[in-house]
Amino acid sequence: MVSPGTPPLPTEPRAARWVRAVLAVLAAAPPAVAAWLLIGQGWRSDAHGAFLQRVLFAADRGRLELLGFEYPPLPFLLLLPSPTDGWTILLGALGLAGLAWCVVDECTSRRTLLPYLLLLSVLCTPLGLHFTAANFNEALGLAALFVGWRHYRRWWATRKTVHGLYTGLWLGLAFYTSPLGLGLALIAGAVLPILFPRLQIPPFASQMVLLVFPGFAATVTWAYLSWVFTGRVAFPFTPWERDSPTVVQILQWTVPYLVVTAMAILRPKVTTAGMLLPFLLLAAATFTGWHFSLAFAATMLMLVAIVALPADMNRPQRWLLASIAILQAVAAWWLLPWPTPSDADRRDRAVAQALAVAPPRSILLDDRWASGLLKWTPSFAPYLTTRDTGFDIALALPSMAVQYILVTANDDGLSLDMDRRPPVGFVEEWSWSGYTLYRRPAAPRLPVRFTSTLTSETRGSAQ
DSSP states (O other): OBOTTOOOOOOOOOOOHHHHHHHHHHHHHHHHHHHHHHHHTTOOOHHHHHHHHHHHHHHHHTOGGGGGGSSSHHHHHHHTTOOSHHHHHHHHHHHHHHHHHHHHHHHHHHTSSHHHHHHHHHHTSHHHHHHHHTOHHHHHHHHHHHHHHHHHHHHHHHOBHHHHHHHHHHHHHHHTTOTHHHHHHHIIIIIHHHHSGGGOOSSHHHHHHHHHHHHHHHHHHHHHHHHHHHSSOOOSOOOOSSOOOOHHHHHHTOHHHHHHHHHHHHSOOTTHHHHHHHHHHHHHHGGGTOOOOHHHHHHHHHHHHHHTOOTTOOHHHHHHHHHHHHHHHHHHHHHSOOOOOOHHHHHHHHHHHHHTTSOTTOEEEOGGGOHHHHTTOSOSTTEEOTTSTTHHHHHHSHHHHOSEEEEOTTOOSOOTTTTTSOOTTOEEEEEETTEEEEEOTTSOOOOOOGGGGOOHHHHHHHO
């Protein structure tokens, strides 16, 4: 499939597979090892906790169809074989290794290691640790976006339609990790070519179809099926990240991108608009409800800079850009905080471990107000939650349905004044750190280890 007037396809030099594999492992290994050590200290991110608890619920209840209607669906499906911290680290490392593999090709075609150095200046910092320890989904999404950008560049340069097809498919895959894939496809396929006719790849209709249709079809299909099977359309902008960085914060950690953008503006071309597109999308994303991390924003713009590196850069320019990237990496180690387990996490984990030994469906829990606890739960088997059939009956007659009732500090869902006095037929087992456990007198006791929340320094001072 070749568009009219297609020039001959140039051969792209590639490094040996073993060289690309070694460099990919060298890029992904430090964040993976650091994440393993961090998780060993008892840390888990909110995003990974949200992913894992939804997969555990679907697996424990035997309702795997629920995973297809959570957004984004890809991380939930990938966690199904092994919903563990180790598996999240491996998936994040695979995403980073895929990025490095593709960036090595950029190095070969440009005959310089500058693209690889730019990538390492992000990955070998606390920003890179985010993709293995905090949100592996963003690493997979960046890998899909980067492959799509490379095919789009080849399509625009060679006019071979097959690259347009690959571009649309990879951007469609990226949509299953974040809404940015659909946004880039819509703007690159429809908006920019209309504003800048020179960006049109003849025939223009095929450009729109190849870029826009895969992501649009994925969106419509997913929304329709979620409505058919669950009775609602899960809007694809669920904020797994609590907050998004501000524009100023993004600019602070994307200096190499700003330098490459300045180089492009000094020699203006119509393709310069493509460099500004990702930044504008990030700046506008929070208004749509889509949250992303600083690591995602900084790495995405660094990948844009790598793709847009001028082919005729001289040695002083390369050294300047490399020096800026290294200084930014040093500043990241100095200024960005290192994740550490909090006291709240230690308390939530202690409660989750205490309740994990309860019999199946024996604990009445309003899961809408227990995200901190469920972030650490190893299984949903002990709980009867709002997503289970029979929750309302158990709430009305708890003494006939469950052996325990757990109330959280901000529990607005449970009634019967359970946050103030024991329900009929229950006694208070313990109340600690915002959690109150009520137990039927005949049920086994579930003691929590209060000392498990103490750090080594606290233990030493207590002794």
